[in-house]
Amino acid sequence: MKEKLSIVKIGGNVIENTEELAVFLELFATLKGSKILVHGGGKKASEILNKMGIEPKMTGGRRITDAESLEVITMVYGGLTNKNIVAQLQAHACNAIGLSGADGNTIQAHKRPVKDIDYGFAGDVDGVNTKTISNLLKAGLTPVFCALTHDGKGQILNTNADTIASEIASGMGQLYDTTLYYCFEKKGVLLDVKDDDSVVKNINSETYQKLLDEKVIADGMLPKMENCFYALNRNVNKVCIGAITMLDEKTDLYTTITL
Template structure:
């Protein structure tokens, strides 16, 4: 089995033209099959403000009414996705932009209303790998934005970290998969103020302790839950850190193990 890398980039790279261009230059040199997943929340918020569409967030998640769904579809699948694809092509990395609707690759269901109505937000139900397998075997790199569909014609806003972990899990049927979350810090930090305080390894046991001691909290929890979900579902390697970790093994980062 070949090794496939699923790499997720967030706002710190997407929102900065020079950082994105530099990342794409590096990414295009990665050998072997790879999948790129991108967010884009800040640009969506910017467009919503320009269009006077109210932005409502709950616990870091965007409440997605119909107008907001249009905005994120335009920003994620349109502006960000196509610009990344065009830049990859300019670096001779043959890429195709995807939402989960394209090729019916990621099916989700609208999140049921419990205490909060998230609107058009999807929880991933299934990843179909047949189309991705054809592309990856033809040396084409899928570039995923954070949108899925329900198979009934409805697009759904879906967390990009979750999309990355679900793709990494789904593709284990065809590849040995590795999952990399690239963000603005060197990894999970012992002290959020100190970028050198990277916790280099977190396993199920130490994660529990880190949570109990409030060393890991808030925004990191869903990301780490995605990491453990992946590592427990046959993903071979899960790492969190700056994108440098992909190209320089000595660059400190956090590795998640069982």
């Protein structure tokens, strides 16, 4: 029987809210069994870029990572944001270790090829070093990954945090009974975007197609759901989407996605 593993991804809305981040980290620290945290940090990176007089470049909600932006992103993701999270987890007796994909060669990627748009130093994941990550877990450590990978040739790459979480979960699912959690500002997938409590509690492949046809799932939720089913089709047991409160055992208002 495989040991249980929880992989949790948080985004900028949680990271930028000091009070909410504190609540989240306390909940995360109390999760039973082995766990991994994946975080973004795009809002803080954009804030610091603006302070430095560098205009963040975005297209279709995705960041264009030029060389100048990459320097700031590396400092913010791998330094400021990552180490603050690690320090706060230590305060909750969670022995965290901050990582990028370059550390321990844990996540290799390649620079996204230029097609219609040149995303600059954006990385698409090639593979996850499950042995190294598993060794960290067995040593009693909790990996905290920022949204940076590397190409194996000395180049750091900016990589979507949702994708990193999905790829780590897919790799670790070969060794562990893995559940992937996506924490964001809503309580789950909503039937009505104007009603925060209209959560669809359970989605499988069949109901997912129905929700797509009915345009319930659209826009920004589409790539998140694609990452969910990508993981489910590659060894992950289940995926949960919701607010940070879903990590509390007393809460059942979130979306669980299975095949």
